[in-house]
Amino acid sequence: FVLDPGEFGYKTFRVTAVAEDRGGNRAESEPVKVRFFRDRKGPALKIVNPGNGKTVDGKTNLVAEVEDDSGVGSVEFYMDGKRLGNAITNPPWEVAFDANSVPRGVHTLTTVATDRLGNETKKSIRFKTK
Secondary structure (H helix, E strand, O other), rough: OOOOOHHHHOOEEOOOOOEOOOOOOEEEEOOOEEEOOOOOOOEEEEEEEEOOEEOOOOOOEEEEEOOOOOOOOOOOOOEOOOEEOOOOOOOOEEEEEEEEHOOEEEEEEEEEEEEEOOOOEEEEEEEEEE
């Protein structure tokens, strides 16, 4: 049984479960308090490597720290607007990167983290390759 909190608003309710068998026997649970709310906040996201404004040379991992109360659904890394690999659905939140695979200069790394409810957070940093 699934309830959509949006149908009820952000309130506390007393909920009981009722079961009835084919013979008409019925049982009811003790009431419990349930508070409905809608998570509209994206995951906490921090790009750990590379640091903003840093220079990257050779092979490294692009690394993000991601946390969310409802669970992290996926993390994606984009280099200058092009996605690097597939969406990552389990930690560690990182992808291998070779600085020699892109032209020398300044690049933008964007990381997109999505929680299991579909809320999204984007962060971008700029770094150099030599």
